[in-house]
Structure formats: C-alpha cells, structure tokens
Amino acid sequence: MHPVIRQFRDFFVSLKLTVVLLALSSILIFWATLAQVQLGIWGVQEKFFHTLFVLGKIPGTDLPVPVFPGGYFLGGLLLINLLAAHIYRFRLEWKKAGIQLTHLGLILLLLGELVTSLLQVESNMRIEEGGTQHYSESYRINELAILDTTNPGFNEVVAIPEAVLADGGAIQHPKLPFQVRLKDYYPNAALQLREGLPNAAPSLATVGVGPRIAVTPLRLTYKQDERNAPAAHLELVGPQGSLGTWLVSPILSAPQTFDYAGRTWEIALRFKRYYHPFNITLLDFAHDRYPGTEIPKNFSSRIRLKTDDGRGDREVLIFMNNPLRHAGLTFYQASFERGDKVSILQVVRNPGWVVPYVSCIIMGLGLLLQFSIHLVGFIRRRAATT
C-alpha cells in the first residue's frame, strides 16, 4: 500500500481521532448551551449544529470566518471515523459483538439526526373554541401571498417565500399579470400609526393602509417567546405601469384588496402556511389547576378531526404527553391564549422519527451484552483468585 494512502487510512480509523472529535463535540455543545441564553433554541441550532462551521465575525467588520467546527462537520467526521474503524477492524467475534452493536446503533442515530435536521418541519395551529382550522403556520418563516379572490368558490394563491422576496429585484410569476418589485425590506420592524409619530420619514407606500403607517426597524430577536415581524414595501408593476406601492407585514392582520385586470386581488405578507388535507375544530380547551393553587395540572384540547376525503371524522383529546398523530404529523398541546379560549397546537412533521427507536434498541442491546460479558469475566476471575 502506498504510504500516503496508509497514512490517510490510519488517520481515519484511529481512536485518537474519535477522542478528539468527541472532545470537540462536547465543547461545541457546551458553548451552544451557553449561547442559547442570547440566541434562543432556533438560533443555536442554525449557528452551531446545522452547519459545517460556527462562523464568527472579525471584530470591526462584517466578514464571517469559521471559528469552530460545526455540528455537520463533527458529526460527519465521527460517522466516517466510526464506519472506517469498523470496516477496518471488523472481526466476527462474540467478545466484540456488544461494542459493534453499540456503534452500529450510534451510526444510525447520527444518520437519523441528519435526516431529521434536513426534513423536520414545525409549525403551529391556533384554534379558537368553536373555530375550525385547516392549515398550520410557521412561526419563523414568512411568505408573501397574493390571492386572486374573484371566484367566490375558491382562491388562487401565489405564495412567494420571504427569503426570495428579501433577495430584492423584481419577481415575475406566470400566474400574476404584474411584477412584484421590492422597494425596501426589514427583517424585523414595528408598525405605528403616523398620527402618533409626526416626525417619521415619508412613507414609500401609495395605496392600501401603508401611507398611514410608519415603519421602525427593530433588531432581530432570538427569544423563544418572541417572533420577528418583517415589513416590506412592494410595488406592483403591470404592462401599463405601476399599480402603486403597498406596505406588507404579518402584523397587519387583514389582507389588503385591490382590483386589477378585471379581477379582485389580495396581498399580504403572512406566516408561512401549511395546508392540510383535513381540518380540525376545537370543541373545548381545558386548563386544570391543582385545588387552591395556580399550578397547572393539565392542559387539554378536545378536537374534531375531519378529513377532506370524508372518510375520517372523529373526536380526539389532546393533552400533555398525549399528542395526536395523524397523517405523518404530531399535534401536541403547546400553549394557549386569551384566557383559555384559544388553544395552540404544535404541529411537527418528522419523517425520520422511527430511526432513533431502532438505533436505541440496537445500542441498548449492544451495551447490555458488552457489560454482561465484562461482568461475567470479572466475577469468574475473582472466583478463581479466592
């Protein structure tokens, strides 16, 4: 074997590499835990774990430079290290079976986490008592929705992700008879009525509610109980010229309507919606407390789940530690609002959910086997000496 290849192999199968990677992982995890106070749980996942490198900025500039290996980097190398070491050293031996099983489980677990980090989608569903909902909303991603509401039977929806919008420039969609041009955009902003803010800069908006509202940019927030509310000024331009400039933001609760080309349109920047092939009606939300205290004993939502194909129509009780699983989604009781009148269900889609179970079983078996072998050996040796 060529010495370079051998060196390469020795590097990847070495136990030293394992130890170094594990040590770096623990530093990464510790650092990320501390950072969570400032960045919040989502910020930390993006900055530390779902990335190849943790980026830092050179002081005084905006230049990002890698300062530490990130989750994908360490996890990936660990995976290579594990696989390489096992392929290289693999021997079918009873004595090694436990260790091998444990590591196989670990490989699966790492792969499962990768799948989850790439495919998991979380959103939430806000339902008022008596109300029905057929979509859930993201709480971190927004979209620009332009609806053609001319037909009373259905709406034609064009949804443009916030990220695409924020890139700037003009957006042309085949279903829209006009172009969308971004005039300005703030990732997080507060909206105020102009009357309360007489010195505000003149508005870019010319139509809709925009001219009456002043936009103040805010710092991005990472707190878990706060969300960023972007704001944008958009100009719609048809073949005959400009239709006007609108102010859009998820804070503006009602969509703004206008007529163009003989059709009625609605425009809104809103939390990204996930439409489901079923709808959920909140029959009752209950918030039980222990007698004589405010300590919550249980939160529960009694809902009616009705599928669009008419085949499913049932009542479900969702409560703490007892979510509803339906159509590859998990609905759990996350929060409530307005004096127990509104229930908020967290909706999680995680196609890789089964992987951890399998890997856990394999790892558990492996460890049990390994330590039993050790223990039996130890007892035998002691019995032999005494």
Added chain:
Amino acid sequence: MKRWLPILVLLLAAGWLASSLRPQKNPGAQDLAAFGRLPVLVNGRLKPLDTVARTSLLVMQGRQRVSDPANPGPLVATPAEWLADVLFNPAKADTYPTFRIDSPDLLTLMGITEGDTRISYDSAAKRMMALVGFLPSSRSRFTFKQLEPKLAELDRQAQLAEPTEVQLRTPFQKAVIQLRDRVLLYQRLKHSAQTPDSADFLSELVQFQKALPAGVAAVRARQKGEPHDTDAFKAMMTMAGRYDFMDKMGYLLTVPPASDEPNPTAWKSVGHALLEAFEGGSINPNVMAYAALGRAYRDQQPTQFNEIVRLYRDQLAKRFTPQLRKSDIEARFNAAEPFYKSTQLYAIAFLLAIFSWLKWPAVLGRGAFYLTLLAFIATTAGIATRMWLEGRPPVTNLYSSALFVGWGSVGLCLILEKIYRNAIGSVAAGVIGFVTLLIAHHLSLSGDTLEMMRAVLDTNLWLATHVVVITIGYSATYLAGFLALIYIVRGLFTRSLDPATADALTRMVYGIVCFATLFSLVGTVLGGIWADQSWGRFWGWDPKENGALLIVIWNAIILHCRWGGLVKQRGLMCLAVFGNVITSWSWFGTNMLGIGLHSYGFMDAAFWWLLAFVATQVAVIALALLPLEKWRSFRV
C-alpha cells in the same frame, strides 16, 4: 473485645435510628402531636399541619427550631406548637424571632439597629465563647413585632423591585422581595383559622350566627328596595368584608368539602366557608371546631383541646380515612428525620473508614461499612415513604434528585465495599452521602418538597424510567469522580497508596465509568423517546438534554482513551475527576441558565457553590499532573 466493636457500633446506631420511630411526645398536657397530624389542603396537596409548620419555618428562617440565641432552650417545643400559636394566639407568635434577615441594608430599612442585633451574654465564659465564634454574637432572626412598624415601607420597596427581571435584581432587591414574601406567608397563616385581630373568634362566630337571620333578611329586603333594618344590614356588610378578606388571605384550606360535594379535593378556607353562611344561614361546623380549638388552646384547657381534636378527627374519618393515614405517617416521617440522621451516620462512617487506613483496618473498616449500610437503609426508607406519600417514582424535583443521586452512589459503594473490603467504598459513600443530603437540605429551604407535578411532568411512566435511569447515571459518574479523588489525594499526600490499592481503585473507576456510560446513555435515549412521544421530536437541543449528552460523551471519551491506551492510571483518574465537573454542570448548571423546558427551579446562590466546586476539581486535576516523583506514594 476489638472483634465485637463493629457489632457494637451497629447495634448502637440501629438503636438510635429505631428510637426515632417512637411516637412523638407532647411537651404539655395538650395533645399537640395529634393536632399536628390534622390534614389541611395547601399547594394542591392534603398534608398534616406538622408539615405546614416545618416547611413554613424553613422558608421563613432556614430552620425548624424556634429559639432566641441569647436564651438556652427553644421557645416552642415543636413546630406544631409554633403553628398553633400562629393560628390561635398570634399576639404571642408575633414575639418569636422567626424572620431571618442577613442583608445589612435591609436591616437598616426595617429600622433594626445594632443595639437590636447585638447579643449580650451575662456570664464571662459565654462572652468569651462568643468572641471566638462558638456562640453567635449577633442576631439574624427577628420578630414580627420588630418588623411591624416598617411593613408599609417594605411593601413599597418590594413593589419598586418587582418590575426588575428576577435574574437582574440586586442583592438588596432580592432580599426585600424575599422578606416581603416571608411576611406575607406569615400573615396568610395568621388568617387561616381566625382573624388575627379578633380577641375571641369563637364568641365572634356565635354573635355572627345569632345576627345572621335578621341580617340576611335586611340584605334581601334592601335588594328588593323594601324598608329594612339599616344597622343589621351594615353589620352584615362589615362581616362580609371581614370574611372576604380572610378568604383572600387564608393560606390553609382547613374546611373539608361537604358530604354531598363529589370532589374530595374541594377543601375551602375558613373565610370562604363563612361567606357561604350568608347563603346557607348557618356556620359550617368545621369552622366552629377550629374556633373552639383556638379558644381551648389559648385558655390552656387541655381536656377540651384534646377532645375537640379527637372529635374533629373522628368526623373527618367518615370520608377521609386513607388521607388521615397518610397524614399520620407523614407527621411521623417528619419527626423521624431519616435524612438528617443519615447525614450524621455518613459523617461518622467516613471518619471511621479514613481511620481504618491508619489503624485497625478490619475492625474500623467493618464498623464504617455497617454505618454506611444503616444510613443507606434509613435513606431508602425515607425515599420509599416519600414515594408512597406522593404516589410517584423517586425523582420528581431537584430536591428528590439530590436524595436519589446520593442513594444511587452509596448503593454502588456498598457493592464495591462488599467486593474489595478496603474501606474505599465507605469513604466515598460517606462523602457523597453526606454532601448530597446537605445539598438536599439546602434545596428544601424553598418550601414543601412534596410538590404537585406541573402538567408536562405529570407522567409516572417517564418519571420512573427516564428520570430514574438518568439520575443513576449521575450517581455513577460522581462515584467514579470521587474514587478518582481518593486515588489522587491518597497517592499525592500519603504513602498509603500501594500498587495493589492503586490497581484496585483503577478497576473500580473503570467499572463504574462503564456502568455510568450505560445508564447515562440509556437515560438520555429514554428522554429522547419521551420527547418524541410527547412532542413529536427526538432531540431538541434543550440545555438539560445537552447536559445529559455531555455526560454520555464524557464517559465515552474516558472509555475510548482507556481502550486506545491514550491514558494510564493517572490520566484515567484525571478524566474521571473532570466527570464531576460535567455532571454538576448538567445537574445544576443548566437549571441556572433559566431557559428551556427543564428549567425548574432557578437558583443563584448555588451558582457560586458550583463555581467553587469546579475550581476545586480543576485544582485537583492540576495537582495530579505533578510529576510522579512528587507523589508521596510512588517514591521508590
């Protein structure tokens, strides 16, 4: 003679433990023990008055004894007697020094001068003792009467401090809010059985009962706009205001639900029951019973007092027999103090085991083993009683996790000691048992440790699996760390670490690290499964989850270093000691961040202890890295 010493130690200690199970004696003729066993509903749980008395005293002043440092002997014989004074004879209770104040700024605010805090002893010997610190030289606990003139100012200061976020409050603001809460708790206790300003609550109730028909008629007439007796109407409105305030203030729910009430937990405050009298026209007999109990207590009429307690109990027994039984056992458990007694046993076992390394290894070592075993049995019984009272698996909050971490470690130590018989297990058990119980004691100062479980934790399945397994993982990681500490300290500072002992310690540490890896991995994974079952995701990078993962990774690092030959004995020991740091971070540090799903119980005073502990561990590791020639044991 020497041969019998361990047995003698065992018998003495066992007898001492058994003596704590005797029924409580009453200091006087009044059966205050029976009074202390009466159940009331507080914080969602039915518990004996005895527990209320003890936890209230712990919250208010950090200890259960009520005494004045200048006078020998306690002011009340038992916590239950103190509570009886608070409930029925508040004027007297107001003169007990039960409010602890440490902050000098707060003392100034409350108008307490140096003259009030200084203790002057009459005998020269005592003055000498105070000078060298064996007797306290200043007071830190004050009476309600002393605080009373400045309560309005205290309230104002607390309102000023409150808008500041908990983490950002200054020490003064924290002290103000803490004292305000303590005073409030005391005031609420005083409004629980009667109104504290009433000289004789029973007579007041009798008067109220008499005036009730005319008063109710007057109120009804007025509502219809008919002519009515204005005096009777006014009297009724005054009483209604009085009892409404009592209902809002009352801390204990002493009045059991009526026999036709289907919900057995619908206990009421005295104020609430009295407000109901306006509807029903007669006063709830349970309210009368407490009022009569109060008068008998104040007037020192033991026969009457004991009879009312007995009758009240009999009447409760019609519906609440199982609850009464729990209440009785809880009061007995409180008095037996198994954890406090175990703390002492662990300390003695530790000393015996240490001495066994110097002299009489077999005799002292066995004595230490017996004491550890007894302490282990006592803590086991204590934990089992708590589980039975709560109907829950052993670990439900930070306090019970401290108990259980100690219990798990000591259990492992006993096994090690049984195998190796070199007193190392007993030394480790003594230290870990003592320290964890001390931590538990400090955690108990924040209130009743048998809390109701918040909604998300209300699941016995996961508490029994994930939480128990992960806590055993903590136990084992700590144990490995403490065994490593013993190795380093003995090797570095004494000549007693011979190669055989060193090898034995290495095998112990290695074995315990294997055990710790197994339990922390399985526990972490079970936590992930709980998260998936409840929230549809296996892993969420929550601080506590990360902490558990760090323990798994650290143990894996130790094992891989060992297997790869990257470390020998000394390196293994250093890594194991650092395991103490990692486990402490995971156990307490993550809770101090104040974020995440697991942030139950934010403690800032503990933060400095955590830092100090980390510093000592790092110092030991640094010492261990000194070249072997500097070690006393391995010199040739």
